[in-house]
C-alpha cells in the first residue's frame with residue numbers, strides 16, 4: 260500500500276534527458292510504501308499574469324497534480340548557471356494566482372545531474388533561494404550534485420552501482436523527512 264505520494268518535477272524537456280533518467284531511476288528504487296510519479300511541465304504555456312483570470316487547462320491540471328502529492332522532488336539540469344526556464348515557468352504557475360500556491364508546506368528535495376564537474380550546484384543554489392519563499396519545506400542534506408553521463412546508466416535504465424547507492428541513501432533520508440513534514444491533504448484552490 261502506498262502511504263507517500265511523491266511528485267517529481269524534471270527541469271529538462273529534452274528527449275533522452277539525463278535528469279529524467281535520474282528521476283526514473285529514483286522511481287524504480289522507491290522504498291516500500293512510496294510512489295514517485297513525474298508531473299510533467301512541458302505542456303505549460305509561458306506564464307503571463309494575464310492568464311490568472313482564466314488559468315489554462317494545462318496549468319489547472321498541473322496544479323491539481325502538485326496539490327495531490329505528499330512531497331516533491333525537483334530533478335533539474337543547470338542551464339547557464341541557473342535553473343531551466345521551463346522549471347521556473349512551472350514554479351510560477353504553481354505559485355499563482357495569489358492565495359492558490361500549491362507548493363506551500365510541501366516537503367521537497369533537489370537533485371541535479373550534469374556531465375560537467377559543477378554538477379548543477381549553481382542551478383540548485385538558485386532553486387534553494389526560490390522555493391523557501393514559496394513556503395516549500397526543503398531538505399538540507401544530503402546535497403546531490405551529480406556528475407553524470409549517458410554511460411552512468413545501463414540499457415535498462417539502471418544506474419551504475421555507486422550512483423545507485425547514492426540514490427538509495429538519498430531516498431532513505433528524504434522519505435523519512437517527507438513523512439515527518441507531510442502537511443494535511445491540500446484543500447487548496449488551484450485557480
Ligand SMILES: Cc1cc2nc3c(=O)[nH]c(=O)nc-3n(C[C@H](O)[C@H](O)[C@H](O)COP(=O)(O)O)c2cc1C
Nearest residue numbers: 271273276277278279336337338339340373374375
Ligand atoms: C542552454 C544550455 C545551457 C547549459 N548550461 C550549463 C551550465 O550552466 N552548467 C552545466 O553543468 N551544464 C550546462 N549545460 C549542459 C547540460 O548540463 C547538459 O545538456 C545536460 O545533459 C542537461 O540535462 P538533461 O540531459 O537532463 O537535459 C547547458 C545546456 C544547455 C542546453
